[in-house]
Amino acid sequence: MKSIYGLAWRNLSANRVRSLLSVLAVILGVSVTIAGSIIIESVREGVLKSEELRVLMEGLIGLLDPAMLFIGIAVMMAGGFLIFNTFGMAITQRRQQIGGLRALGMTRGQVMRVILAEAALLAVVGVVLGVVLSGVLGQVMVAFIKQLAGDMLAFGDAAPTMPVVVFAAVMGLVITLFSVLIPARRAARVAPLDALRKPEAAGVEGISRWKTALGALLLTALLAYVIAAPPGEWVTYPLDFTLTLLFVGLWLAGVSLVLPALISLAAQLGKRLMPGTIGRLVTDNVQRARGRTSLTVFTLAFALLVLIGLTGFLKFFLLYGIGSSMEPAEERDALFITRVDILKGWGATIALDLDSILLTEEEHQAILETVEGSAYTVSSYFVVVPEISFLGDAYFSYMLDPTLARNTQSMFTFTEGDWDFALPIMEAGCGVLVVPAVAARHNAGLGDTISVTGRDGPLECTIAGIGSGVAGASIISDTVRDQITDMNPALVLVVPYADTDPVTFQATLDALVAAYPTLHIVQITGFMVVLEDSLDIVNVSLNAMLLLATFAAAFGVVNTMMMSMDERRHEFGLLRAIGTTRAQMRRLIISEAALMGIIGGVVGFLAGIGVLVIIVMTYGLNSIGVAQNLRTAAMASAQPAAVMGLVGVIVAPIIASLAAWLPARGILREKPVAAIPRLQ
Amino acid sequence: MAAVLQAEKLSKQYHMGTVTVDALRGVDFHIEAGEFVAIMGPSGSGKSTLLHLLGGLDNPTSGDVLLDGRRYRGMSDDQLTLIRRRQIGFIFQFFNLLPTLTAAENVALPLVIDGKRPTPERVADLLALIGLGDRHDHRPHQLSGGQQQRVAIARALVTQPKIVLADEPTGNLDSQSGQAVLDLLRRACDEHDQTIIMVTHDHHAAATADRVVFLKDGGIVNTLDMNMTDGKTRTQTVAAVMADLEL
Known part of the structure; x- marks a missing residue:
């Protein structure tokens, strides 16, 4: 043993099981965090075949990122409690030994450094093994979810992202060291006289009433x-x-x-x-x-x-939250027509490229002509406009014709403003309907202007309404469509008139699907079930x-x-x-x-x-x-x-x-x- | 000879709830370099407290300790720690060896703590001196009580401290092992000019010292110069004084 840090290694190897448990805790925290990233990347890889689609869906899939990170942190915190407890108990048990070292001339600083060195050793071993084992855990978890999900989700082969690996490693080190800080301070406070006292087992202790x-x-x-x-x-x-x-x-x-x-x-x-x-x-x-x-x-x-x-x-x-934003559409027996057979699950359908998802011009026109006179329609373009994204900056927004959107009475529920206020703004130029969090993020209110990212540079848009959009998404008027996207609509929302005969209407839709087998009719109620299943x-x-x-x-x-x-x-x-x-x-x-x-x-x-x-x-x-x-x-x-x-x-x-x-x-x-x- | 260690009106009180216990009451005391002093007294007489205060392990309620003329009072924890590290060697009743280290590593520990590289020869010499040259790589649990205490003595001597403080060093040993420990302490004093202060209950152990200081109720009540005893054996002399004290 050449330095006092040799004591750290000796202490760890003398208490192998205790050290092993602490290392296992670090491994768990680190590997779960990285495995989470593997799962998300597998979903990204499996679901998103094209770059454009990847951009569009990123907001939804990106929701999993914080959830997985949270789980990793929670597991690591549970590990941190264990490490805190382990070191706390070890200090209590080694009190006499530490007192002896203090009597022999070890300073408080040296005692603290030995304890921190023990923790650092555990953390480094745990982090390295955690990173190595995370691949196995990630694959096991992906296999488990595949088994569970069937066609509901699709997975590809993926590796974790480097930022997550770095985050997990740093978190493993920081939480471990932080967990031993208090025990290490306690160890440093052990008096040399403790070397002369015989350790005693704890008796039944009282409780602090206050x-x-x-x-x-x-x-x-x-x-x-x-x-x-x-x-x-x-x-x-x-x-x-x-x-x-x-x-x-x-x-x-x-x-x-x-x-x-x-x-x-x-x-x-x-x-x-x-x-x-x-x-x-x-x-x-x-x-x-x-x-x-x-x-x-x-x-x-x-x-x-x-x-x-x-x-x-x-x-x-x-x-x-998100589900209730669809209630207005559900109450009006709304449905949407799309090329994606979403009722069969996300995995089976979204594992396509963008062209096979977006409606062709011919299909789009056919839908509008077929339901004309029986239902309100609004063609929905999916766009990603970071400034009006409600979670992070990659969540999708709808680009819609505001008048048609109003007619459906299904796309937006106002908490501030109304359609009468919003329509003139949205028809005259770039108007947006946003959730309160987006308005607050810009520190803007009704009628205020915010700058958003357009294809050819920044675009000034006015907040025409604040409230709740379907699935939390904001709405941007299609008057500026050319400046935001060049893609076709992904779906047409259809809300039957109150006096439309359901049987006749269904027959019309069946005829449409027969003529265009690539199209699928998705009832909002059915979609809610899919949503709930996915959530489960x-x-x-x-x-x-x-x-x-x-x-x-x-x-x-x-x-x-x-x-x-x-x-x-x-x-x-x-x-x-x-x-x-x-x-x-x-x-x-x-x-x-x-x-x-x-x-x-x-x-x-x-x-x-x-x-x-x-x-x-x-x-x-x-x-x-x-x-x-x-x-x-x-x-x-x-x-x-x-x-x-x-x-x-x-x-x-x-x-x-x-x-x-x-x-x-x-x-x-x-x-x-x-x-x-x-x-x- | 000049006093290497000096206690000036040293007092220590312990507060146990509402009761205050006077463990030491204004003890004046000095020890010369190269002296072997035993401290004896009935249980509760304050001998361990005195040893702790002399070693800088605890702070007095009043009074002070001087080591080579330097006062403990006013020193920071780190300054006192450095004194313990470099100038004082401790021997405990319960050995206090680190179970994870070998005998050699335990001996070298004070040097390692001081950031020095102990030479294997120095450690080997010390182990040979205490008769454990063949137990170099043994861990404490592989050694007998007497062997462990001898390792503790080697550890106390490795930094060549001016003073060695021993708290009941033979208290947990059989008579043969105890004698070996006392011989080692005596040799440290005679051959290396080290000052030994030993708290003990054992008359025979105390008789190994040059001087025996007797404490009772927190004060020094008698001092025996062991080189001046006449007629009786040294052990009998110590026993007689102790018997008087315990009456």
């Missing part, structure tokens, strides 16, 4: 406030996101403050349900070393909370990825149990010496882990539902101009999330029990005498 009261107050006040007066009803972009983030942060802080008390409560209940000595020991043990038990339970709860929160929020945003697939896929966060949490349980076993070796020796059988010992250890799993599951379930309610009530849908009864939406979004959560409540104790199996085996193999303290 922290519990503060947490309970925070949770109650937050929930009561968002339910009684949902900020989502008035908050606008960009405050909606900031406020939601703040409230979620406060909610998590509240949960962490009340957690020790909840663990005690669960222990008290457990004591009644598990009578006898073993029950007593189990329930007492989860109340020892409260910090690490709480953090382990919190990691389990966090994994479940993210699962519930993401499932619920996707349901809320896509169905109640995306949701299940994301949840499958999030399950990996639960693995990281399970590693945390293994780690906590191992530390606890190690610390209580003498206790176990004593229990064995006075006649506790191996089976009883096994029951004790597994029950402790299961109890932690149950508490983590229940807390995660309740906190997850709470976080979902907070997100829905605070974020609202104002940014896309959709007015919804948020309480109803929250209730409805919580239902599928609750099902997911209940599965988690059942699965968490099983995972925790399995996780305890490994450390239990080691301790039970020993003879009682090996664990009894001896004179050194």
Whole structure:
């Protein structure tokens, strides 16, 4: 050993399992993030055969990017909790050793650098392996989603993007180092005198009443406030996101403050349900070393909370937000005519080139002539105008004839302005109908002018209306069509007149399709079903990825149990010496882990539902101009999330029990005498 | 001879809830270079506290410690750490060897902490000196208690410190291993002119020293010059004083 950093390596290799768990946590975080990128790129590759189409669809597919990154970060955070816990416990156990080093002349700075070097070593190994293994994980996930989706989605072969790989690697390093910062500071504060004290196993610790009261107050006040007066009803972009983030942060802080008390409560209940000595020991043990038990339970709860929160929020945003923007069209029995047989799934149809998707001039004219006199029509051109894109700068917008769009009464719902105000502007020049988030981004209001990117340079457009467009898309008037696009329309929206006979109308449409077999009639109601099915697939896929966060949490349980076993070796020796059988010992250890799993599951379930309610009530849908009864939406979004959560409540104790199996085996193999303290 | 280490009106109070315990009450005390001093006293007499304060491991409530005329009071944590690193060697009752390091690496550790490259010869010489030349690559769990304590002594000596502080170095050892440890400390004092301060409960161990300082209730109550004892054996002399103290 040539420098103090050699100690870091020795410490890691002396605690192989502990180090392995930490590395696994980093690997999980990094590989899930990169695998997410592989999945998205596979979708891009599979769905988008032409460059023009790629540009058009980028906005939709790009929605997956932040979702996947979020999952990667969530998994890495669960890993971070584990690493924090691992190092925190290791510092506690090495207190005497660190005190010895301080007595020998190691400065606080040197102690801190050794601990950070340990973390850096773990992080580098984890990041490298994470990057290497992400390819396998990505392919496994793509195969899983393929199996799930059938023809609904198409995949190509793809590699992750370099920015995501770099992001994942940096995130792995930063979160790992950040996680050990507090334990390292604690280590640096260890006094040399600690070298002279014998380490003692933790006893049952009390709870800080004021922290519990503060947490309970925070949770109650937050929930009561968002339910009684949902900020989502008035908050606008960009405050909606900031406020939601703040409230979620406060909610998590509240949960962490009340957690020790909840663990005690669960222990008290457990004591009644598990009578006898073993029950007593189990329930007492989860109340020892409260910090690490709480953090382990919190990691389990966090994994479940993210699962519930993401499932619920996707349901809320896509169905109640984007989906509800299609309600006016649905109510008017609208349909659209397109070359894409979308009802058969995205994969089977979009895996084409752009020419096979856009209507030919002949088809376009045939559609308009066929339905003339029976329905309102509006030809929809898909364009990407970054300045009016509602999510990022690549989401598509519609280019429409404003008068026809008004006639359908299906394309836009105003929150500011109306068609009477909008039409003169849109017919006279470049007028746009945008969602509130777009207007706020430009700090512009009704009647204000914004500059957008045209084919031949910047174009001045007036905001003719603010509200909600179909699928969140903005609308730009076709008076400036030549300056924006040279493509044909992708579909014609058809809204039958109120007095049109449905049977005759259907026959007309059938005749059209017979004459032009490349055309397909898509009812909005049918499209909604496809949308919901696609959403379910995306949701299940994301949840499958999030399950990996639960693995990281399970590693945390293994780690906590191992530390606890190690610390209580003498206790176990004593229990064995006075006649506790191996089976009883096994029951004790597994029950402790299961109890932690149950508490983590229940807390995660309740906190997850709470976080979902907070997100829905605070974020609202104002940014896309959709007015919804948020309480109803929250209730409805919580239902599928609750099902997911209940599965988690059942699965968490099983995972925790399995996780305890490994450390239990080691301790039970020993003879009682090996664990009894001896004179050194 | 000049005092290498000096305690000036050294006091230490511990607060345990509402109760204040006076562990040391204004102790004045000095140790000359190359002296081997044993500190004895009944449990709770303040001997370990005195050792901790002399080693800069803890801060006094009042009074001060001077090492080579330099006062501890006012020194930063890093300054005190450097003093411990370069001028003081510690030997603990529970050895405090790093379980992940070999015997040789444990011995070399203080030099490594100081950013120096320990020469293998120096480490090998020290291991040979303590009779563990053949245990170079053994880890602590592969050594007996006595062997571990000898490694701890070698570790304390590797930086050639002026002062070696030993807290009950034989407390966890059998009599044979204990004697070997005491012999090593004696040799460090006689052959290398190092100052040894040892806290002990063991009369026989204390009798190895040049001077025995007796503490009771936080104050020095007696001092024995072991070179001036007459009639009785050194161990009997120490035992007699201790018996009086424990009455």
